[in-house]
Amino acid sequence: MSKITGFPFAYGQEYEGERIRNDDLYIEFGGASSRMGEWLTTKSFKDIEDGRIDIIGLDIKNHCKKTALPLAIVVEVAGKNMQPDYEPVLEKQIHRILNRIQGAMHTGQRDMVCLRISKSAAEKGFTLRHIGVILHSKLHDDFGRILDKIQVKIYTEEEMVTEILEKVKSVYSLRDARIEGMTDETEETFYSCTICQSFVPFHVCTISPERSSPCGSYNWLDCRASYDIDPTGPNKPVEKSTPVDLRLGQWRGVNEFVKKASQGKSGSYNLYSIMNKPMPTCEWVECVSVVLPLCNGVMVVDRDYQGMTPCGMDFKTLIDNIRGELNTPGFMGHSKYNITQRKFLNAEGGIRRIVWMPRQLKTEIMDRFNIRAKEMGIPDLMKMIADESIGTSEEEIFLFLKAAKHPALSMEPIIQL
Numbered sequence: 001m002s003k004i005t006g007f008p009f010a011y012g013q014e015y016e017g018e019r020i021r022n023d024d025l026y027i028e029f030g031g032a033s034s035r036m037g038e039w040l041t042t043k044s045f046k047d048i049e050d051g052r053i054d055i056i057g058l059d060i061k062n063h064c065k066k067t068a069l070p071l072a073i074v075v076e077v078a079g080k081n082m083q084p085d086y087e088p089v090l091e092k093q094i095h096r097i098l099n100r101i102q103g104a105m106h107t108g109q110r111d112m113v114c115l116r117i118s119k120s121a122a123e124k125g126f127t128l129r130h131i132g133v134i135l136h137s138k139l140h141d142d143f144g145r146i147l148d149k150i151q152v153k154i155y156t157e158e159e160m161v162t163e164i165l166e167k168v169k170s171v172y173s174l175r176d177a178r179i180e181g182m183t184d185e186t187e188e189t190f191y192s193c194t195i196c197q198s199f200v201p202f203h204v205c206t207i208s209p210e211r212s213s214p215c216g217s218y219n220w221l222d223c224r225a226s227y228d229i230d231p232t233g234p235n236k237p238v239e240k241s242t243p244v245d246l247r248l249g250q251w252r253g254v255n256e257f258v259k260k261a262s263q264g265k266s267g268s269y270n271l272y273s274i275m276n277k278p279m280p281t282c283e284w285v286e287c288v289s290v291v292l293p294l295c296n297g298v299m300v301v302d303r304d305y306q307g308m309t310p311c312g313m314d315f316k317t318l319i320d321n322i323r324g325e326l327n328t329p330g331f332m333g334h335s336k337y338n339i340t341q342r343k344f345l346n347a348e349g350g351i352r353r354i355v356w357m358p359r360q361l362k363t364e365i366m367d368r369f370n371i372r373a374k375e376m377g378i379p380d381l382m383k384m385i386a387d388e389s390i391g392t393s394e395e396e397i398f399l400f401l402k403a404a405k406h407p408a409l410s411m412e413p414i415i416q417l
Helices: 084-099 119-123 128-142 158-177 220-229 252-261 315-322 359-375 394-404
Strands: 025-030 036-042 053-056 071-078 104-109 112-118 149-155 189-193 205-207 237-239 243-245 287-292 297-302 331-334 354-356
Touching: 025 036, 025 119, 036 084, 036 112, 036 158, 053 128, 071 084, 071 128, 071 158, 084 104, 084 128, 084 220, 112 119, 128 149, 149 158, 189 220, 189 252, 205 252, 237 252, 243 252, 287 315, 287 354, 297 315, 297 359, 315 331, 354 394
Parallel strands: 036 071, 053 149, 297 354
Antiparallel strands: 025 112, 071 149, 104 112, 189 205, 189 237, 287 297, 287 331
16 A cells, blocks of 8 residues: 555555454453443534544653553544534544554453553654544545544543543434334335444344344444445345344345355354354454243343353353354344344343343343333333342343242243243
């Protein structure tokens, strides 16, 4: 590629997917050690100074030998052709752009991000300002017909990072809510997502109106906007064609696309089932659902919960065991938002199968969950679902479920022998 002014480092597609191991790690932002998030937002022309880059807090060169720092990257844009629907799509480009820097490794999205900088990159003088430079340059290069002005603010002060990440949660919620009212039956086209293939080469997600992306980054509308912006990008239209099984969530056209995009690693999967060929899970899912046989139901754990769960594994251990290109019956990755979409666990009976969730996750999804539960004639369902205060083993929560008369206990066996 041509030389980028103010960016004297190797950059290109050949570095995408580069792994930075602990023995070559100089500093890490986000991940297990700190918090990190990214936010691209639209501003008025008068509020943006094109090319301006502000670093608020410590930069890499003066980080006082800490091995981990919090980080918030805020990209503010303006453009005559910019639309609100484009924000999450352009925000996701941060992942692609930073991953193409030699000596940088970026994973995740939204407020579940990790950025690793290698010792060799730091020795060559790499700083956070260079992140601003490359984002400004490449967003202009790749999306010049949409964006006229771009400025970047990079925060490493912990209080500021926390404040920004709390503020942006409401933005993420508003983006998700735009999909309300749409159904999988009324749309003949779903969308693919292959953006994780830089790290999981054969992984393919299918995103429908009622099955948001497992990582929580994209819904169906976001994918449509992404394809509109970049038809050659990771989100492509997939014609459903004839149904194979509507209860499970499987269509002939989706199967054909998945087989081709995964290079034959995956022939088919189901969007609505945890027991029958569930969609494969990558490591950046927001939540994982797991079948609990004794309780005849399903537990749900999110990335923010660090404790033990009734299946005998914490979130990290779960991900380490199920991520990849193949589906794992009894385990399903999904977004927080997907829990309250109507097709969630459709093949197994929907949210009436949920028997355990972390307390914080219950609080976070409470309002939308109660609406769904009321629709199903179980308005008090959330009160019947156990959390870590009740127990973290199947035996402990089973007694609670029995006393609460949880509907899962009277449903047909979730595991068919």
